[in-house]
Amino acid sequence: xxxxxxxxxxxxxxxxxxxxxxxxxxxxxxxxxxxxxxxxxxxxxxxxxxxxxxxxxxxxxxxxxxxxxxxxxxxxxxxxxxxxxxxxxxxxxxxxxxxxxxxxxxxxxxxxxxxx
Amino acid sequence: xxxxxxxxxxxxxxxxxxxxxxxxxxxxxxxxxxxxxxxxxxxxxxxxxxxxxxxxxxxxxxxxxxxxxxxxxxxxxxxxxxxxxxxxxxxxxxxxxxxxxxxxxxxxxxxxx
Numbered sequence: 001x002x003x004x005x006x007x008x009x010x011x012x013x014x015x016x017x018x019x020x021x022x023x024x025x026x027x028x029x030x031x032x033x034x035x036x037x038x039x040x041x042x043x044x045x046x047x048x049x050x051x052x053x054x055x056x057x058x059x060x061x062x063x064x065x066x067x068x069x070x071x072x073x074x075x076x077x078x079x080x081x082x083x084x085x086x087x088x089x090x091x092x093x094x095x096x097x098x099x100x101x102x103x104x105x106x107x108x109x110x111x112x113x114x115x116x
Numbered sequence: 117x118x119x120x121x122x123x124x125x126x127x128x129x130x131x132x133x134x135x136x137x138x139x140x141x142x143x144x145x146x147x148x149x150x151x152x153x154x155x156x157x158x159x160x161x162x163x164x165x166x167x168x169x170x171x172x173x174x175x176x177x178x179x180x181x182x183x184x185x186x187x188x189x190x191x192x193x194x195x196x197x198x199x200x201x202x203x204x205x206x207x208x209x210x211x212x213x214x215x216x217x218x219x220x221x222x223x224x225x226x227x228x229x
Contacts, residue, residue: 004159033216033217035219040124040221041221042120042122042204042219042220042221042222043160043204043206043217043219044219045216045217045218048216058216059218090159090160092159104150104162104165105162105217106161106162107152107159107160107161108159109158109159110157110158110159
């Protein structure tokens with residue numbers, strides 16, 4: 001299994017440009033999330049999904065869109081990039097069972113985004 | 117005020133030392149508590165999780181939760197240079213909440229040989 005994969009690894013955008021950060025997992029996990037990590041702020045939840053076709057907002061959703069058409073993929077779209085969206089973005093997935101809560105998430109390697 | 121507070125460090129210790137990492141939180145509804153380790157330029161990886169109050173041990177790592185004080189700790193015994201990383205505490209209010217975690221800021225740990 002490749003686990004959680006993210007592309008691109010690094011991206012530079014100009015203010016106002018749009019782009020999509022890709023996230024895929026091959027573990028058949030039901031739950032997927034997007035976080036951003038900023039210095040001194042820890043990780044903050046942007047959007048999450050509990051299954052294909054179901055998404056919801058996290059702590060900092062403004063400026064981002066998501067959709068989940070398949071179990072495997074959970075892309076994050078930046079509609080009109082702003083310098084405040086300069087960050088490292090992590091995608092995570094998880095599943096639940098009798099002994100494993102959803103919160104035991106598997107994280108991808110991250111995408112570093114710089115908005116000029 | 118942030119829901120979860122964690123001293124960002126950096127914390128530097130000699131090899132073999134016992135390391136204590138801590139988080140405090142303000143929301144008494146938190147029930148599940150996790151510790152993640154993050155190496156430089158990598159994604160976080162789960163170290164341990166605990167439910168409600170109590171201790172949990174896994175090898176050199178011990179997680180403690182004191183809900184009455186709203187305080188959680190991670191102890192690392194016989195610390196190794198390979199333990200050098202950022203340690204993030206995380207919490208959630210309800211079991212199976214779709215991956216909605218609240219993270220602390222992370223503590224950067226350096227273990228010197």
